[in-house]
Amino acid sequence: MSKSAAMAVSAPNTPNADIPQVRYSLVDHQNKLIPGSSHKADGVFYYNRRSPKSIPSVHMVVKAKVESTMEKILDKTKGQLLDYVNAIWTEQPTRTFTPILYVHDEIITLFVSTRGPWYRIELGRICYTDNYPSILTVESILTSLLRLWFIVTLPANRFGHFCDIDTKSSYIQFGRPDTSIKLANAILTSSKDPNTLPLRSRIQRIVIPRSRLAYLFDTMYKAKRAVLKLSWTPVKRLPESAVYDILHQTGVEGVPEVYDSGPIKADFFGYRLEYIILEHCGQPLESYVVEYRKRGVPDSEIHKNVSQFIRQISNCLVQARARGVLHRDISDGNVAVRNGQAKVIDWGYAKIIESNSSGAIGIDPAIADKVAQQWGFDKAAVFENEDIWDPRTGTMLFMSIPVLFGLPKRGLFDDTESLFYVVLRAFATSEDCCSFKYYTTKNLALTRVGILGIESGYLGLFNVKRFWSPPRDY
Secondary structure (H helix, E strand, O other): OOHHHHHOOOOOOOOHHHOOOOOEEEEEEOOOOOOOOOOOEEEEEEEOOOOOOOHHHEEEEEEEEOOOOHHHHHHHHHHHHHHHHHHHHHHOOOEOEEEEEEEEOOEEEEEEEEOOOEEEEEEEEOOOOOOOOOHHHHHHHHHHHHHHHHHHHOOHHHOOEOOOOOOOOOEEEEEOOOOOOOOOEEEEEOOOOOOOEEOOEEEOOOOOOOOOEEEEEEEEEOOEEEEEEEEEEEOOOOOHHHHHHHHHHOOOOOOOOEEEEEEEEEEEOOEEEEEEEEEOOOEEHHHHHHHHHHOOOOHHHHHHHHHHHHHHHHHHHHHHHHOOEEOOOOOOOOEEEEOOEEEEOOOOOOEEOEOOOOOOOOEOHHHHHHHHHHHOOOHHHHHHHHHHOHHHOOOHHHOOHHHHOOOOOOOHHHHHHHHHHHHHHHHOOOOOOHHHOOOOHHHHHHHHHHHHOOOOOHHHHOOOOOOOOOOOOO
16 A cells, blocks of 8 residues: 555444544645645645635644654744744734644654644554555554544534634624623624624734734624624733723723623633623724825824813823723824824734732722633733733834833833824834834933934934824823
């Protein structure tokens, strides 16, 4: 039996009704790119019912090498396997893990990449090279092929996704079978009703599989424009839904309304997955300025409106801090404007600060205890871990100078300084300036110290016209 013949071994001779149906189609990509990506592969398993055949419909990549030891495989190909994994994670928001089949020498190995660790499962030998193989050898090959058969008959929601995506459905619905179950189910459906959300279009964000990760969709919820957010968070970090709970319970203004939210995975290899359906808050501040200039709106009116937005955002940040919440990621994408109202969005990097007998201003510990219990996290461990992340949290180009220098503990002034850079970026005539070029954190900090020291000329060094300046009370 040759190697190719071994791969063609069929299932045992059992009645058709007992044979699970293969759910995927294997396509050769040795000489052509996987559509929608820059990668080739020896083979790709695609979902049968999803079209077109491109990177969003890839179930599993097959890579083949002639190697003799596992150590050589990892040394030579780990980077390439990571490329496949990253490409799939980026384009498939419902992923829980990514499988890759690796065929090397006479063995087939299954690699499984989760949000946390990688796992390696040896499926076994798939061929023999002897002229007269033993019965044991043939049986071992059959066992390996049956293991492979089992994998390719599993539905997507049991192997790699939190719902079955092998459908032509364009709506998603979240719910719980009964009130005793805390985790939500997600179902893709073709039925349009008030409880389903159309997956209209992705709001593109950078996807990094080994850290916090959020997929966003522009959608509709009960006739209102909304954003669906699928958020992966390490279990030792704060759930974003818990932050919104606190903000709304304590009456903070200028934050998105949350229509629905809930956990999908409580602890999946060290990560939790939650869904949040939020009010759509409009466009980033920079897009607002660009759009209104194109419309021919006088700069004086734009400046007046933006001054009002600055007050609204500052008021939101001050109120949130007084209630014990610090945002920590004020950036150009997290200040949104709609219908004359500015709001602070994306509270996924926020931290909670409790009040105490020493006079620290923050949230009532009783409220924090209740939220931690509701969202199933260890309050002491999570709060301590968020303190550790203070110097490393946020978007580099908008971090305050002290944080860029390594400030161990963040405060409200750091968020307001970040807002200052957001406004400068919105009015900059070009992003090609030293003020928004990132080399290292300390170099960027030193550059800004020097620029802001030039009181009469710093706006020009941010590529902002000199006739505009921030409001005096900012």
